[in-house]
Amino acid sequence: MKKIIHKADTRGHANHGWLNSHHTFSFASYYDPERVHFGALRVLNDDTVAAGMGFGKHPHDNMEIISIPLFGDLAHEDSMGNNSVIKENDVQVMSAGTGIVHSEFNHNKDKQTEFLQIWLFPNKQNVSPRYGQKTFEPAERKNNFQLVVSPNASEIDTWIHQDAWFHLADFEKGFSKEYKIKKSGNGLYIFLLDGKLSVAEEKLDKRDAIGLTDLESIKITADSQARFLLMEVPMEW
Template structure:
């Protein structure tokens, strides 16, 4: 097994006043040659948007873009005619493909909105753009991993154009669990949302990240009440 540890306070940071963003990988004005990506996981941004503010209409192309709200309500509009609100307990995906333009705003005039913005490099170029949004309430389980994304349209969660599987877990203190990779050539990137957890023996705290590859299985031990995101992605 090989690993790479990204402590929360080593992430890149951008603060525009209305947007406070931490970058696990190089993004915008933050560049680190050692942190361009982890396999096909290209972007993992931890965003906080001020009340009533947001991202104006802007384009994307040939990227799988996943949004996972953590707090508050995020208003989404795009040139495919979608006008939706995503909130904690939802997951949204856009396959940008040949091109899509969209905007994202904090719907609230009273509270911040916090969400993860994740980009995955697709395994197909110039596909027809695709949008999906679901509530994960129906698949959520306690003290075990539950799938929220896969490459399969008929699977649990949303789907993307890449052989990737995302899972969430909400563990109580002392719970142990494990994840078996779908493909042994893939890697796993674990991002801690809250709490303390040991991943393959490595202690992680809130907003730490750990990449693992050349392994068949990844073990977890919760050292507190903890929420984690587990992303299996191709390494090439």
């Protein structure tokens, strides 16, 4: 097994006033040749958007885009005709494919919104754009890996064009569980939202991450109450 550690304070950072963003991988004005992507995982932005502010209309193509609100709400509008609000415990996916235009705004006038913006390289080019959104029950991730993104349309509304599986988890202190890789050759990227974790003989704190390759399974132990996101992604596609 091989591993790479990305500590929270090593991420790229841009504070635009209305947007405070931390970049795990190279993005916009932040560039690190050693941190361009982890397999198919291209972007992991940890964004805080001020009340009533947001991203105006902008285009995307040939990218799988996942948004996960952590606090507050995000209003979404796109060229496919979707007009919705994503909230805590929601997950949104978009297959940009041949091209989409969308906007995202903090739906709240009195509080900030925090969300993860994640991009994956797709395994198919120039597909028809599509949108998916689903609300997940937080109790189902208690001491468990809750599936929130999958490549299988028959399995979940929030499916994508990539052999990737995302799980949210909320572990009690002292709880351990083994994660088994679903597709041979995939890697696992674990992003710790809150708390403390032990993974592969490494100690992770809030917003730290670890990338693991050449593995079939890994034991994850919570050293305190811990919330985290597991992203199993192809290393080649």
